[in-house]
Amino acid sequence: MKLAQSSYADVLVLSPQGRLDHDNCAEFHLALDNYLEQTGDKSTRGVVLDLSGLEYVSSAGLRCFMLAAKQARAHGGRIVIAAMQPVVGEIFEISRFNLILDAFPTVLAALESLSPESAQAYDQA
Amino acid sequence: MRVRFWGTRGSIPVSLTWRDLRDRLVEALVAASGRQLDTLSKAYDFLEQNLAFPLRHTYGGHTACVEFEPGSDEYFVCDMGSGARAFGEHVMARHAGRPATVNVFMSHVHWDHIMGFPFFGPAYVAGTRIRIHGCHDVIEQAFRLQQSPPCFPVPFDQLHADIEFVRLVPGQATQVSGVTVTPKLQLHGGDSYGFRFECGDKILVYTTDSEHKLENISNTEGFVKLFRNADLVVFDAMYSLADAVSVKADWGHSSNVVGVELCQMARARRLALFHHEPANDDTQIERILRETVRFEELTRQGHRLEVIAAYDGLELDL
Numbered sequence: 013m014k015l016a017q018s019s020y021a022d023v024l025v026l027s028p029q030g031r032l033d034h035d036n037c038a039e040f041h042l043a044l045d046n047y048l049e050q051t052g053d054k055s056t057r058g059v060v061l062d063l064s065g066l067e068y069v070s071s072a073g074l075r076c077f078m079l080a081a082k083q084a085r086a087h088g089g090r091i092v093i094a095a096m097q098p099v100v101g102e103i104f105e106i107s108r109f110n111l112i113l114d115a116f117p118t119v120l121a122a123l124e125s126l127s128p129e130s131a132q133a134y135d136q137a
Numbered sequence: 138m139r140v141r142f143w144g145t146r147g148s149i150p151v152s153l154t155w156r157d158l159r160d161r162l163v164e165a166l167v168a169a170s171g172r173q174l175d176t177l178s179k180a181y182d183f184l185e186q187n188l189a190f191p192l193r194h195t196y197g198g199h200t201a202c203v204e205f206e207p208g209s210d211e212y213f214v215c216d217m218g219s220g221a222r223a224f225g226e227h228v229m230a231r232h233a234g235r236p237a238t239v240n241v242f243m244s245h246v247h248w249d250h251i252m253g254f255p256f257f258g259p260a261y262v263a264g265t266r267i268r269i270h271g272c273h274d275v276i277e278q279a280f281r282l283q284q285s286p287p288c289f290p291v292p293f294d295q296l297h298a299d300i301e302f303v304r305l306v307p308g309q310a311t312q313v314s315g316v317t318v319t320p321k322l323q324l325h326g327g328d329s330y331g332f333r334f335e336c337g338d339k340i341l342v343y344t345t346d347s348e349h350k351l352e353n354i355s356n357t358e359g360f361v362k363l364f365r366n367a368d369l370v371v372f373d374a375m376y377s378l379a380d381a382v383s384v385k386a387d388w389g390h391s392s393n394v395v396g397v398e399l400c401q402m403a404r405a406r407r408l409a410l411f412h413h414e415p416a417n418d419d420t421q422i423e424r425i426l427r428e429t430v431r432f433e434e435l436t437r438q439g440h441r442l443e444v445i446a447a448y449d450g451l452e453l454d455l
Binding site for chain 1: 351352354357377378379380382383392393394395398428429431432435436
């Protein structure tokens with residue numbers, strides 16, 4: 013699975029593409045791990061998972077998000093979700109992940125929730 | 138094969154409160170205002186055609202007890218939750234006092250799955266044969282224990298029926314009066330077992346009190362094999378997926394979402410959401426059903442899976 017990366021001030025934006033299901037969630041989890049180790053230090057306050065390119069997520073994929081959020085918290089950082097496609101948004105609500113993970117309609121709104129500097133950097137980019 | 142649900146609630150029996158009943162009556166009366174419902178048949182028609190399921194019905198409150206009729210004189214039932222009392226009345230009425238043969242299959246012996254047995258009428262009828270099948274070595278102990286003083290006034294040894302405990306082996310298919318049953322070990326405190334029942338060309342899977350670890354691919358494959366081409370999968374959908382993988386991880390239960398995914402992978406025909414969370418009222422269960430139907434639509438890849446929510450009294454023909 014493709015996992016594009018970009019940085020805005022002290023926030024990392026990761027953008028998975030395609031489908032996240034039982035077949036590739038282990039690979040996705042490993043890829044996320046590398047980035048999550050950076051969260052919590054001064055240079056990376058948090059991570060935004062930009063899901064605008066994600067077409068489908070299975071229960072195993074959702075669990076990866078939950079584990080990532082837990083891991084980020086353990087490092088003193090935070091992960092939020094942004095820009096879900098309608099289908100993924102519906103799956104998110106049906107599985108009640110909207111109750112355990114913060115989700116925002118746009119990447120900008122997600123960045124604003126993490127740090128003003130990152131939102132400003134995104135706006136200027 | 139006909140399947141009857143005598144108990145569908147998880148963990149502990151629940152019932153409608155007087156407030157629930159009053160509120161439903163009030164809503165129904167308001168909905169009926171201005172209509173000429175002067176006969177019972179008009180009122181029944183109005184009820185069926187105009188009122189939402191949670192207003193005219195209840196999912197019910199008995200704990201796990203699911204009967205299936207493979208087409209023989211003998212009875213087959215999964216678990217002896219509090220629904221077993223009503224199931225016992227059904228057996229007694231149908232047999233008109235004559236002794237019956239009842240084959241019981243125990244997923245495990247947690248209290249909500251055995252609590253109906255002391256109230257199971259046929260156990261008190263001499264000549265009745267009750268064969269209690271399961272994979273645990275503590276089934277007889279559990280049945281005897283709950284009827285020991287000071288918990289219950291009638292000791293197990295005073296039951297008049299001929300009661301036999303039959304040990305099944307996980308993964309091994311066994312013939313029980315024309316039905317092939319294959320148990321499978323499940324993740325639950327003290328272990329539980331799911332059952333695949335095959336009779337003629339019909340397949341029923343009963344899988345309750347079972348947690349699924351999504352990261353474990355071989356676990357998933359094992360359940361896909363258990364569910365393969367089933368006509369009906371009765372599935373523990375007690376929690377939301379979010380709860381099942383976070384605050385309620387390791388509590389031994391599963392979710393509607395995982396039920397759909399496993400059934401889709403196994404190309405099962407029908408999924409019955411089962412072991413309803415006792416904290417959920419009828420409106421909440423109805424919402425979960427609606428969302429699960431939608432989830433199946435969103436994730437369908439060719440094969441259509443029918444999704445229903447089991448309720449006490451539901452009968453299905455496979």
